Amino acid sequence: MAYSPHTEADHRRMLDAVGVVSIEDLFADIPPAVRADRFAVPPPLTEQEVRGELSRLAGRNVLPRVSFLGAGAYRHLVPAVVGEVIGRAEFATAYTPYQPEVSQGTLQSIYEFQSMVCELTGMEVASASHYDGATATAEAALMACRLTRRDRIAVSSAVHPQVREVLRTYCSGPGIEIVEVPAELAEGGSGLTAPDAAASVLDDDVACLVAQQPNFFGGIEPMRELGEAAHVVGAQLVALVEPTSLAILEAPGGYGADIVTAEGQPLGIPLSFGGPYVGLMAARMASVRQMPGRLVGATRDAQGRKGYVLTLQAREQHIRREKAASNICTNQALCALAATAYLSAVGPDGLREVAQLSMTQARHTAAALEEAGLGERRFTAPYFAEVAVRVPGAARRHAALLERGILAGHPLWTDYPDLDDTLLLAATELTTDDDIAALVDALEATR
Amino acid sequence: MSVAERAGTVADASGRGAAFASPSAGEAATVVEPLIFEASAPGRRAVRFPQPSERARRVATGQPDLPAGSLRATAPRLPEVSELDLLRHFNRLSQLNHAIDLGFYPLGSCTMKYNPKVNEWAAALPGFAASHPVDPAASSQGSLELEWLLGELLREISGFAAVSLQPAAGAHGELTGMLMTRAYHRANGQGETRTRVLVPDSAHGTNPATASMVGYETVTIRSNERGGIDLDALRATLDERTAALMITNPSTLGIFEDQIDAVLSAVHEVGAIAYMDGANLNAILGRFRPGEAGFDVMHFNLHKTFSTPHGGGGPGAGPVGVGERLVPFLPGPQPILAEGDPDTVRRNAWAGRSTPGARFALEEPGSRPESIGRVRMHTGNFGMFVRAYTYIRSNGGAGLRAVSDDAVLAANYLRVRLADAYDLPYDRICKHEVVFSGRRQKRANGVTTLDIAKAILDHGIHPPTIYFPLIVEEALMIEPTETESLETLDRFVEAMHEIADRAGSDPGSLRRAPVTTPVGRLDEAGAARRPDLRHAFGETGAE
Numbered sequence: 001m002a003y004s005p006h007t008e009a010d011h012r013r014m015l016d017a018v019g020v021v022s023i024e025d026l027f028a029d030i031p032p033a034v035r036a037d038r039f040a041v042p043p044p045l046t047e048q049e050v051r052g053e054l055s056r057l058a059g060r061n062v063l064p065r066v067s068f069l070g071a072g073a074y075r076h077l078v079p080a081v082v083g084e085v086i087g088r089a090e091f092a093t094a095y096t097p098y099q100p101e102v103s104q105g106t107l108q109s110i111y112e113f114q115s116m117v118c119e120l121t122g123m124e125v126a127s128a129s130h131y132d133g134a135t136a137t138a139e140a141a142l143m144a145c146r147l148t149r150r151d152r153i154a155v156s157s158a159v160h161p162q163v164r165e166v167l168r169t170y171c172s173g174p175g176i177e178i179v180e181v182p183a184e185l186a187e188g189g190s191g192l193t194a195p196d197a198a199a200s201v202l203d204d205d206v207a208c209l210v211a212q213q214p215n216f217f218g219g220i221e222p223m224r225e226l227g228e229a230a231h232v233v234g235a236q237l238v239a240l241v242e243p244t245s246l247a248i249l250e251a252p253g254g255y256g257a258d259i260v261t262a263e264g265q266p267l268g269i270p271l272s273f274g275g276p277y278v279g280l281m282a283a284r285m286a287s288v289r290q291m292p293g294r295l296v297g298a299t300r301d302a303q304g305r306k307g308y309v310l311t312l313q314a315r316e317q318h319i320r321r322e323k324a325a326s327n328i329c330t331n332q333a334l335c336a337l338a339a340t341a342y343l344s345a346v347g348p349d350g351l352r353e354v355a356q357l358s359m360t361q362a363r364h365t366a367a368a369l370e371e372a373g374l375g376e377r378r379f380t381a382p383y384f385a386e387v388a389v390r391v392p393g394a395a396r397r398h399a400a401l402l403e404r405g406i407l408a409g410h411p412l413w414t415d416y417p418d419l420d421d422t423l424l425l426a427a428t429e430l431t432t433d434d435d436i437a438a439l440v441d442a443l444e445a446t447r
Numbered sequence: 448m449s450v451a452e453r454a455g456t457v458a459d460a461s462g463r464g465a466a467f468a469s470p471s472a473g474e475a476a477t478v479v480e481p482l483i484f485e486a487s488a489p490g491r492r493a494v495r496f497p498q499p500s501e502r503a504r505r506v507a508t509g510q511p512d513l514p515a516g517s518l519r520a521t522a523p524r525l526p527e528v529s530e531l532d533l534l535r536h537f538n539r540l541s542q543l544n545h546a547i548d549l550g551f552y553p554l555g556s557c558t559m560k561y562n563p564k565v566n567e568w569a570a571a572l573p574g575f576a577a578s579h580p581v582d583p584a585a586s587s588q589g590s591l592e593l594e595w596l597l598g599e600l601l602r603e604i605s606g607f608a609a610v611s612l613q614p615a616a617g618a619h620g621e622l623t624g625m626l627m628t629r630a631y632h633r634a635n636g637q638g639e640t641r642t643r644v645l646v647p648d649s650a651h652g653t654n655p656a657t658a659s660m661v662g663y664e665t666v667t668i669r670s671n672e673r674g675g676i677d678l679d680a681l682r683a684t685l686d687e688r689t690a691a692l693m694i695t696n697p698s699t700l701g702i703f704e705d706q707i708d709a710v711l712s713a714v715h716e717v718g719a720i721a722y723m724d725g726a727n728l729n730a731i732l733g734r735f736r737p738g739e740a741g742f743d744v745m746h747f748n749l750h751k752t753f754s755t756p757h758g759g760g761g762p763g764a765g766p767v768g769v770g771e772r773l774v775p776f777l778p779g780p781q782p783i784l785a786e787g788d789p790d791t792v793r794r795n796a797w798a799g800r801s802t803p804g805a806r807f808a809l810e811e812p813g814s815r816p817e818s819i820g821r822v823r824m825h826t827g828n829f830g831m832f833v834r835a836y837t838y839i840r841s842n843g844g845a846g847l848r849a850v851s852d853d854a855v856l857a858a859n860y861l862r863v864r865l866a867d868a869y870d871l872p873y874d875r876i877c878k879h880e881v882v883f884s885g886r887r888q889k890r891a892n893g894v895t896t897l898d899i900a901k902a903i904l905d906h907g908i909h910p911p912t913i914y915f916p917l918i919v920e921e922a923l924m925i926e927p928t929e930t931e932s933l934e935t936l937d938r939f940v941e942a943m944h945e946i947a948d949r950a951g952s953d954p955g956s957l958r959r960a961p962v963t964t965p966v967g968r969l970d971e972a973g974a975a976r977r978p979d980l981r982h983a984f985g986e987t988g989a990e
């Protein structure tokens with residue numbers, strides 16, 4: 001074993017104390033009929049060798065020189081101090097704070113995280129974290145079903161396709177029906193979810209409407225009107241939001257969202273091929289007893305010292321077992337800490353700069369392509385930092401650009417067959433004018 | 448189990464709850480470390496960002512403006528702090544934690560083993576850390592190969608036919624397993640008739656909670672006097688209404704289910720699915736392969752068995768392995784070897800070489816029409832896969848077997864060394880953990896397991912898991928793991944003896960413990976009665 005502390009003498013002493021001759025004796029309770037027949041795991045490697053193997057694999061990824069790819073995961077600056085904070089072994093090698101007296105670091109940081117999520121979303125209560133934005137959204141939909149005692153949900157087709165897939169998976173078990181609200185994606189359409197379209201599928205069997213702001217195409221949805229359409233029939237509005245956009249866009253609490261979820265990856269978490277990221281969830285205090293996930297609350301000890309504990313645990317699996325609000329146990333605490341450190345590092349002004357610069361560069365990208373006659377925006381609606389652009393011959397040119405180290409966004413026709421020749425281009429604060437010029441030049445060259 | 452709820456009820460029942468100063472009493476609390484919001488001053492900054500160029504600003508104005516009604520009126524009150532103050536705040540907070548890297552952490556069922564640092568080095572390699580999950584497969588061959596190889600290793604370790612890496616934690620793996628169970632029965636036309644999931648009374652809370660999440664009814668099966676599942680009770684309950692049995696093996700008592708073959712045949716006889724909670728895999732590496740033994744599905748906890756750091760409560764990863772009959776239902780898309788011979792690719796990778804011409808990809812959408820679909824975005828908690836792969840390759844097959852050998856030896860060592868001081872309800876050879884009971888101390892001295900746990904804190908040691916499993920009165924569930932030296936184990940034994948002695952000589956001191964920690968016992972009942980779940984920014988009325 002690579003990390004064994006035991007000498008031969010230690011082994012002997014322990015075996016003697018236990019009163020057995022060999023370690024084999026400790027496995028005598030495994031019936032011979034079911035013992036492992038084989039275990040062909042390759043031989044151990046030294047640190048030097050294992051570094052070689054991992055370098056080999058990491059080296060097989062070809063990182064693009066210039067990238068406009070977003071589609072739910074964004075390349076942002078991760079300030080060095082964020083890495084420093086989550087690299088602290090006292091955070092990284094602790095577990096769920098079951099013993100609050102020796103877990104105040106984790107607990108207080110979660111309380112700060114909950115406070116920041118409430119500030120960003122304009123909601124009253126935020127959970128300690130979920131696996132990712134999609135599972136948080138699925139759990140929010142199930143929570144809305146419990147709150148309204150209804151068993152259908154409505155979701156806009158402009159919600160991230162992978163989020164809709166996860167919703168379908170989670171709903172398939174308990175047999176919750178999903179109805180889709182078609183967004184206006186036809187030629188010359190807004191690319192948004194029309195409140196009328198939502199209203200036409202909403203009725204008093206529907207627990208919630210799930211909408212995304214900005215939506216999958218970057219478009220700014222009429223969230224207030226969508227919320228009204230839901231509320232008229234007693235359904236809830238579940239708003240899936242992008243956290244940096246909340247520096248500029250109205251807080252969901254302001255437009256009547258009942259449950260807010262988000263993928264927290266843009267807040268200081270590396271792309272890392274899709275995870276670990278962190279799901280955010282916030283709601284109203286009145287719904288807290290149906291909320292899934294851990295919650296941290298402030299309290300005191302007998303000497304009047306302030307301290308933090310896991311609280312309202314009567315919602316959770318270890319207390320309520322089959323009656324729990326969710327089965328979640330381990331969540332994504334260290335990623336929530338990264339988000340907390342990130343939001344502290346950038347502050348309100350920095351977050352606005354990130355949002356504004358991302359938005360400006362997305363517009364710069366679209367304008368540059370239009371100016372050069374290389375493409376045109378597919379939808380009419382205002383957008384945040386991601387934009388759908390139709391580029392003739394997009395499939396061929398996307399592949400050709402990749403050869404030159406330029407990743408021209410996400411091919412939308414892979415999710416929406418009608419959106420032929422349409423690329424979803426994302427910008428962040430890391431997108432430079434040179435990147436945009438490189439994209440334009442490379443597209444020119446593949447005309 | 449619930450330190451929190453117990454603390455509340457125990458404190459109230461004994462009248463000690465009254466000792467807590469009421470937060471509404473008016474006096475200000477002493478603060479160990481102020482909230483980061485309190486270090487905030489308008490205009491302070493840690494990080495700055497560039498300004499957009501003139502050209503960017505100019506051309507951007509031609510694009511449609513955001514509708515006025517969609518804009519935020521007031522900025523979020525995030526902290527405004529300098530980088531140094533930020534760092535000091537979190538560093539000071541970190542110092543309030545106990546952690547594996549600081550001391551012994553025998554938290555049963557959680558496998559708090561050493562988290563090797565080379566794993567962190569690997570996960571931070573730019574080729575991995577900057578790899579975008581929606582990248583075309585051509586740019587992500589390294590990530591996809593690593594996922595495929597990890598799947599191959601987990602298959603070999605567990606004896607299952609296939610593995611999905613998607614689930615983000617153990618409970619998420621359980622959900623995936625139960626969704627596949629449901630899909631399997633539906634495909635056989637028994638989706639509506641099989642409505643029950645059987646769960647032993649020793650099971651972790653996530654098992655019944657998972658069953659409910661997929662719409663199943665939970666039926667609890669009692670354990671026998673040896674700590675195994677009661678086979679007669681199981682047989683009497685199993686019928687054509689049973690969708691699955693969820694069983695933890697070794698059990699949460701740290702005991703290998705020695706009638707496991709009988710259990711599996713009884714479950715399969717009625718056409719139900721046998722689910723194994725693999726939280727305790729650290730005990731049986733190289734000794735028992737659940738897939739080979741006949742289980743249909745199991746979740747791994749990479750954050751337990753395969754040394755990925757627990758992160759203060761995650762992230763982890765909870766891949767599932769499945770037998771042949773559940774393969775069609777696995778979540779998708781799966782990372783696959785699209786071109787190349789699997790034996791050659793494996794052989795080369797084990798020798799640290801790439802295979803020319805091999806190509807990895809994600810399955811085409813719709814290629815397995817019976818798949819339950821995605822259980823999360825992207826392909827999983829990839830950063831954890833890098834660490835687990837590094838760990839498995841570092842240990843190799845022989846090393847992994849030795850992991851279990853030493854984990855089991857350490858637990859048995861503690862079992863015999865502590866048996867004189869604490870009751871041992873199931874006195875037999877254990878696997879990676881051992882469950883004692885504090886009932887002797889409770890009856891003789893009025894000292895609860897909670898008191899014992901708090902006294903352990905004053906020895907600089909993290910307490911075992913307490914009050915779980917539920918079938919052991921005043922449970923103390925101890926999992927030492929294989930990476931703790933004999934000296935550490937002996938220090939723990941001394942501490943436990945000192946506490947057992949003190950339960951007789953000075954029980955009051957145990958009820959007052961801990962006294963060396965940054966805060967003492969906290970008023971958890973009060974926290975639940977008056978929830979304070981976010982900073983109030985000096986407003987009144989914030990919840």
Ligand SMILES: Cc1ncc(COP(=O)(O)O)c(C=O)c1O
Nearest residue numbers: 329330556616617618651653726
């Ligand atoms: C026996 C058992 N089953 C399931 C789980 C759930 O695993 P996770 O916390 O990774 O979701 C745990 C861990 O906490 C456990 O100990």
